[in-house]
Amino acid sequence: MELPRGMKDFDMDEMIKIEYVRQIFLKTSKAFRFNLIEPSPIELLSVLEAKSGPSIRDEIYQFKDKGDREVALRFDFTVGLTRYATSQKNLKLPAKFSSFGGVWRYDEPQKGRYRFFHQWNIETFGNLNTEHDAEIIEFTSRFFDNLKLQNISIDINHRKLAESYISHIFESNETTLLHDIFRAIDKIQKKSKNEILQEYKQKGYSPEKLEKILEFSNLKGTPSEIRANFDTDQLAGWDELCILYDLLTNRGIDNIRINFGIVRGLDYYTGIVFEAFDSTSDLGALVGGGRYDSLSKVFGRADLGATGVAGGVERIILRLDE
Amino acid sequence: MELPRGMKDFDMDEMIKIEYVRQIFLKTSKAFRFNLIEPSPIELLSVLEAKSGPSIRDEIYQFKDKGDREVALRFDFTVGLTRYATSQKNLKLPAKFSSFGGVWRYDEPQKGRYRFFHQWNIETFGNLNTEHDAEIIEFTSRFFDNLKLQNISIDINHRKLAESYISHIFESNETTLLHDIFRAIDKIQKKSKNEILQEYKQKGYSPEKLEKILEFSNLKGTPSEIRANFDTDQLAGWDELCILYDLLTNRGIDNIRINFGIVRGLDYYTGIVFEAFDSTSDLGALVGGGRYDSLSKVFGRADLGATGVAGGVERIILRLDE
Structure with a gap:
């Protein structure tokens, strides 16, 4: 008897590892007072589309239930937690939630990549300031410490910072342009500069201007290292990013740096964004997170800001195994 | 933003309770060396139908995936664990598995009953004897002890015992007859004897014969109490049931009794069956289990016997709350 394509059982050895990560996650959540x-x-398809638009249909398990409702299996915890938070009228703010469990994505299966896997997630909702973003990043760092994963480095950035620089260079703040260029920045990890310039030239974007953006997105380091190479005065979000940097340093988090190349794929981020990597591996980001005040707004609660972080459990296990 | 009919979020208070039950379950599983x-x-629909036939479609979430495969969300862990066990060629026997997590049923939602809920489950696969059934029942008893749930009583029976008596009274061992009469026995908890006799008279079953069966299914107590009221010599399974009773008594399990009325709804049970109740509540069975050697056979492994037990987590929480 076989399984549907892309699905798998989690055997004894894998469950021991998932349980280990789960216990450390729950312990760390508890220490930071996030509530499980x-x-x-299962969500209404319309709710899941609120985060990423109708194109999400192709990437998830969606179907009609027997009552002819268009529903889908959750593809992350962020949407469900935001729907939950925005539906609670008497939520004590800030509300701090954690989740751990399975999510479904209808990706093409590959070696070690299945259509059902486990995620951990924490989110804070409320009238937020940079302290709340700092707490999310501190949590991330402590979680990996508790897992005894070394060589983790956390790259922080501000979404508005890239936005303001793109607007400045291209003399436009049109949404399509911004998202196109964000995507170009995101590609620099995988493609050469020349490939990207060539591709975007065909789309009508000036290679000279784009080259400036790509150089900009290469800037990394401490606030003073960056200031030595770039005039940050006109950059939106720069001051908040420096405050975040100091807050994290004061909390004893020293594996951070500013990285202007971190913009995060999803369009819904509105402020601080970050990723965490294992510097001894080319596995890509173990973690992605940031401020996303826009999603609660879509759910009818403009008063609720949101910041959070999530990561894949199987990815952590791959690192623990090495 | 709303949820699909029958679905719910599990909030902080519920998760604390689910986590409590989960931890005690994992601890007890570990002590008994069941591996998580x-x-x-998600399973192929054809696999889920192996347990209960095509009628199961109406009671589960089933749909076609994007590859046009007929798939469905798991409605329990037993089918998946049996599929897993029968697919492993080098399984060390007996193989002892535990599972804990969410299952989906497309029931009509009611107060406190949703279409997604949590189950715990343990199963043993291999060349089994009564000791393995005893271990499953001992586990059940210790699990409730560890949960500090008092007033639990466990009713044990043997499927063959009811079968042999029905065959004797109706002078037939035809499958349809057996299943019809099993269902009549199952109804005695909810309906009066006269209602059942009336209903089955219309189906063509002799009220005199059925009345004998219902009286038989009322027998409860220790082996000697039952022997004092009934000649057990001709009953298939009686000796095995008495051996089980002694095995459990020797293991210090004293909240058991034999109950001829326990036959379990599902047609796949083949030997020892049991249910556990909270004697201070009319909530119905908290637990159902027994020997089901037939399912592994359907999955192509006639050499693998199976015995197990499962229960709903939300039901336990209802009892803990009281």
Whole structure:
């Protein structure tokens, strides 16, 4: 008897590892006073589309239930937690939630990549300031410490910073342009500069201007290292990013740096963004997170800001195994 | 933003309770050396039908995936664990598995009953004897002890015992007859004897014969109490049931009794069956289990016997709350 394509059982050895990560996650969540919640595993398709638009249909398990409702299996915890938070009228703010469990994505299966896997997630909702972003990043760092994963480095940035520089160079703040260029920045990890310039020239973007953006997105280091190479005065979000840097240093987090190349793929981020990597591996980001005040707004609660971080459990296990 | 009909979020207070039950379950599983496994949450529909026939379609979430495969969300762990066990060629026997997590049923939602809920489950696969059934029942008893749930009583029976008596009274061992009468026995908890006799008279079953069966299914007590009221010599399974009773008594399990009315709804049970109740509540069975050697056979492994027990987590929480 076989399984549907892309699905798998988690055997004894894998469950021991997942349980280990789960216990450390729950312990760390508890220490930071995040409360464990499990949002529904099935959502209305319309709710899931609120985060990423109708194109999400191709990437998730969606179907009609027997009542002819368009529903889908959750593809992350962020949407469900935000729906939950925005639906609670008497939520004590800030509300701090954690989730751990399975999510489904209808990706093309590959070696070690299945259509059901485990995620951990924490989110804070409320009238937020940079302290709340700092707490999310501190959590991330402590979680990896508790897992005894060394060589983790956390790259922080501000979404508005890249936005303001792109607007400045291209003399436009048109949404399509911004998203196109964000995507170009995101590609620099995988493609050469020349490939990207060539591709975007065909789309009508000036290679000279784009080259400036790509150089900009290469800037990394401490606030003073960056200031030595770039005039940051006109950059939106720069001051908040420096405050965040100091807050984290004061909390004893020293594996951070500013990286202007971190913009995060999803369009819904509005402020601080960050990723964490294992510097001894080319596995890509272990973690992605940041401020996303826009999603609660879509759910009718403009008063609720949101910041959070999530990561894949199987990815952590791959690192622990090495 | 709302949820699909029958679905819910599990909030902080519920998660604390689910986590409590989960921890005690994992601790007890570990003490009994059951290994935690998570079978795939999505199965081929054909695999799920192996347990209960095509009628199961109406009671589960089934849909076609993007590859046009007929798939469904798991409705329990037993099918997935059996599929997993029968697919492993080098399984060390007996193989002892535990699972804990969410399952989906497309029931009509009611107060406190949703279409997604949590189950715990343990199963043993191999060349089994009554000791393995005894261990499953001992586990059940210790699990409730560890949860500090008092007033639990465990009713044991043997499927063959009811079968042999029905065959004797109706002078037939035809499958349809057996299943019809099993269902009549199952109804005695909810309906009066006269209602059942009336209903089955219309189906063509002799009320005199059925009344004998219902009286038989009322027998409860220790082996000697039952022997005092009934000649057990001709009953298939009686000796095995008495051996089980002694095995459990020797293991210090004293909240058991034989109950001829326990036959379990599902047609796949083949030997020892049991249910556990909270005697201070009319909530119905907290637990159902027994020997089901037939399912592994359907999956192509006639050499693998199976015995197990499962229960709903939310039901336990209802009892803990009281």
